[in-house]
Amino acid sequence: MPSAQVAVIGETTADAKSPSQRSEKQYVIQMRDGDTLEVQMSVDGAQIISSLSPRITVTFHKVSKVIDVPAKMIDPTSKERFIQRTLLDQVSGQIHPGQVVALMGPSGCGKTTLLNTLAGRALSGVTGDIWFNNQRYDKAMKRKLAYVLQQDLFFEMLTVKQQLTYTALLRLPNNLSKQDKLAQVEQIIDQLRIRKCANTPILLISGGEKKRVNIGTELLTNPSVIFLDEPTSGLDSTSAVALVEVLRELATQGKTIITSIHQPSSQIFQSFDQLILLADGKTIYMGKPSNALAYFATMGHHSPAQYNPADYVMDLVNQDMNIREELKQAYLQNRIVSNGKAISSQSQQQPSSVAQQYLFPEPSGNEADLTNPDNVNLIPTKKEGKWPLSFLPQMLILCSRSFRLTGMSQLTLLNAIQALGLAVVSGLCWLRMDFSEDTLSDRSSYIFFLMTFWPLQTLMGGLLSFPFERAVIEKERASGSFRLSAYFIAKSLAEGPLKLILPTCFLIISYWMANINPNFGIFLAILVFQLVAILVAESLGLLLGAALKNLQHAITAATVILLSLMLVGGFFVKHLPHWLGVWGKWLSFFKYSYDACLQLQFKGDRVYSCVDGSIIASCRNNANGTFYSKDVLQYFDIGIDIGWNFLVLIGMFIVFRILAYMALRFIKNHTGRA
Numbered sequence: 286m287p288s289a290q291v292a293v294i295g296e297t298t299a300d301a302k303s304p305s306q307r308s309e310k311q312y313v314i315q316m317r318d319g320d321t322l323e324v325q326m327s328v329d330g331a332q333i334i335s336s337l338s339p340r341i342t343v344t345f346h347k348v349s350k351v352i353d354v355p356a357k358m359i360d361p362t363s364k365e366r367f368i369q370r371t372l373l374d375q376v377s378g379q380i381h382p383g384q385v386v387a388l389m390g391p392s393g394c395g396k397t398t399l400l401n402t403l404a405g406r407a408l409s410g411v412t413g414d415i416w417f418n419n420q421r422y423d424k425a426m427k428r429k430l431a432y433v434l435q436q437d438l439f440f441e442m443l444t445v446k447q448q449l450t451y452t453a454l455l456r457l458p459n460n461l462s463k464q465d466k467l468a469q470v471e472q473i474i475d476q477l478r479i480r481k482c483a484n485t486p487i488l489l490i491s492g493g494e495k496k497r498v499n500i501g502t503e504l505l506t507n508p509s510v511i512f513l514d515e516p517t518s519g520l521d522s523t524s525a526v527a528l529v530e531v532l533r534e535l536a537t538q539g540k541t542i543i544t545s546i547h548q549p550s551s552q553i554f555q556s557f558d559q560l561i562l563l564a565d566g567k568t569i570y571m572g573k574p575s576n577a578l579a580y581f582a583t584m585g586h587h588s589p590a591q592y593n594p595a596d597y598v599m600d601l602v603n604q605d606m607n608i609r610e611e612l613k614q615a616y617l618q619n620r621i622v623s624n625g626k627a628i629s630s631q632s633q634q635q636p637s638s639v640a641q642q643y644l645f646p647e648p649s650g651n652e653a654d655l656t657n658p659d660n661v662n663l664i665p666t667k668k669e670g671k672w673p674l675s676f677l678p679q680m681l682i683l684c685s686r687s688f689r690l691t692g693m694s695q696l697t698l699l700n701a702i703q704a705l706g707l708a709v710v711s712g713l714c715w716l717r718m719d720f721s722e723d724t725l726s727d728r729s730s731y732i733f734f735l736m737t738f739w740p741l742q743t744l745m746g747g748l749l750s751f752p753f754e755r756a757v758i759e760k761e762r763a764s765g766s767f768r769l770s771a772y773f774i775a776k777s778l779a780e781g782p783l784k785l786i787l788p789t790c791f792l793i794i795s796y797w798m799a800n801i802n803p804n805f806g807i808f809l810a811i812l813v814f815q816l817v818a819i820l821v822a823e824s825l826g827l828l829l830g831a832a833l834k835n836l837q838h839a840i841t842a843a844t845v846i847l848l849s850l851m852l853v854g855g856f857f858v859k860h861l862p863h864w865l866g867v868w869g870k871w872l873s874f875f876k877y878s879y880d881a882c883l884q885l886q887f888k889g890d891r892v893y894s895c896v897d898g899s900i901i902a903s904c905r906n907n908a909n910g911t912f913y914s915k916d917v918l919q920y921f922d923i924g925i926d927i928g929w930n931f932l933v934l935i936g937m938f939i940v941f942r943i944l945a946y947m948a949l950r951f952i953k954n955h956t957g958r959a
């Protein structure tokens with residue numbers, strides 16, 4: 286498919302050098318196959334978008350990272366608790382706007398750690414200096430930096446366009462109109478050449494397209510610096526070349542691009558402006574990719590002719606430890622430090638050896654090394670605020686996304702068949718029970734079934750919700766998209782009603798088929814209890830899912846807790862041992878909904894007929910007698926009345942939700958990796 290045409294109206298910013306020149310920008314109308322798009326960027330919008338991306342030079346000086354690793358992970362026989370491990374050792378460098386820089390090295394050499402550190406993520410144990418222009422990293426710069434993770438994490442049921450639209454609505458600033466945000470989505474779709482799959486669910490698109498959507502999601506905010514962690518992994522060579530071309534295009538717009546990469550083709554390798562080669566957390570080469578072979582040749586390591594230089598470099602560093610040590614030592618001896626002026630290959634100290642001429646100088650750590658090409662303050666003022674949007678709009682957008690996602694996952698044909706099929710089957714099992722003594726236990730078992738089946742089902746749904754969603758949310762939060770509280774409230778508000786639709790349909794069918802209590806008010810009250818029990822169970826599921834990050838642990842904990850709560854809930858065992866019954870049954874949310882619904886079912890003066898007196902004492906020797914439904918409650922061991930049951934359930938719902946939120950907020954990724 287031909288890529289979109291671009292019609293330029295007025296001046297563009299592609300070659301603008303300063304903010305004042307940039308603000309003269311008119312606007313660019315994207316055109317597709319000869320038609321103008323429906324959504325066009327306004328002049329004001331284009332200016333706002335352009336102002337989001339000042340040119341930034343990234344300078345890092347003697348950056349190290351040391352972590353405490355549990356000693357047993359390294360040596361099972363160790364008596365120590367922790368062993369210190371150096372992941373980065375005094376790495377320095379400077380990357381300018383317009384450059385695409387490759388980070389290479391063997392697996393585990395520290396590429397991701399360096400990217401994370403430069404991007405301001407997982408900073409514990411980090412020492413050294415990092416500057417963006419002439420300012421040190423500050424959380425408030427987050428929105429100027431984009432990080433494209435190695436994994437493509439999305440809500441995969443959304444289409445490409447929906448994914449980009451939600452991100453644009455959430456992350457672009459408040460002063461940009463909705464129309465301009467949508468226009469920005471259109472521009473990114475064209476820029477990354479994903480128009481063809483724009484309306485396809487992400488689930489169905491190819492790996493290369495997914496990677497471009499991943500990059501596009503980060504580009505929406507027009508960031509100044511883009512970090513990419515192995516963007517070409519899993520791509521075929523054509524897609525990899527196309528992707529690197531996109532990076533090059535972005536660099537020509539003045540962005541600073543730093544990407545880790547595993548085994549680039551020769552063409553890709555040569556296209557980088559700078560290569561930083563790491564081994565065991567140390568730099569072993571920093572210079573032009575085209576000079577790398579010449580540099581290693583000065584140490585006697587000659588590449589065979591016709592060999593991909595990237596492959597040779599990787600083979601060299603992957604060889605035995607001794608060669609790696611030799612290369613580390615050689616770099617320490619050869620490295621040159623900037624003479625305090627802006628660093629470029631021309632401004633280095635005079636190389637004193639042949640090897641040195643191939644290296645870029647390291648920054649000296651002096652302020653004189655630092656630049657600020659657009660003379661901008663990268664830390665937003667208080668007025669600009671910490672978040673792109675205030676709480677309410679964040680919540681409404683997240684609500685709409687949750688509603689869409691839950692609708693797609695819950696209201697499926699399969700779920701509808703399951704709910705309606707089971708409603709009919711249970712209606713048939715308890716079909717048209719008459720009001721007599723011998724249906725009493727069937728009536729209570731219907732209520733128990735009602736109060737366990739749906740809560741169990743939703744609890745498991747809640748449990749699985751965070752393990753899958755958390756990674757996406759953590760990624761979005763790491764780029765400062767929204768408050769966790771806005772997400773959590775939105776999720777609760779949007780998902781609740783949708784999750785209650787099928788249980789409501791189930792009750793409508795089975796309740797009347799079973800002939801539970803013909804009073805419509807009672808039906809509504811039982812429905813309310815069923816729905817509240819479902820919400821309590823879902824909250825418990827969310828809590829377990831948020832607190833226990835290992836899914837297997839969470840499922841095991843849920844099974845044990847649920848079965849225990851069911852056993853002490855009053856249906857299976859009426860006479861619990863005193864020590865267990867005293868507190869155990871009061872913890873069971875099954876008990877509250879079951880007790881309340883039993884009371885509702887037998888409420889009033891409905892006349893029941895006696896059978897053999899095995900349950901109701903007044904029926905003994907009075908087979909033709911009758912009794913009132915309220916007499917039945919003496920037989921069941923009812924704890925507290927309906928109102929209190931309701932309040933306890935609401936209390937449990939609130940407590941579980943708050944705990945789930947706290948678990949999500951405070952239980953961090955225990956691997957310690959960003």
Ligand SMILES: Nc1ncnc2c1ncn2[C@@H]1O[C@H](COP(=O)(O)OP(=O)(O)OP(=O)(O)O)[C@@H](O)[C@H]1O
Pocket residue numbers: 352354372390391392393394395396397398399956957958
């Ligand atoms: N939290 C952590 N605990 C223990 N070890 C860690 C932790 N984070 C990173 N490491 C170790 O630090 C080293 C560098 O990891 P990093 O992910 O940066 O390597 P990498 O070069 O990106 O590797 P790859 O190319 O395989 O992705 C690895 O040996 C890794 O096992």
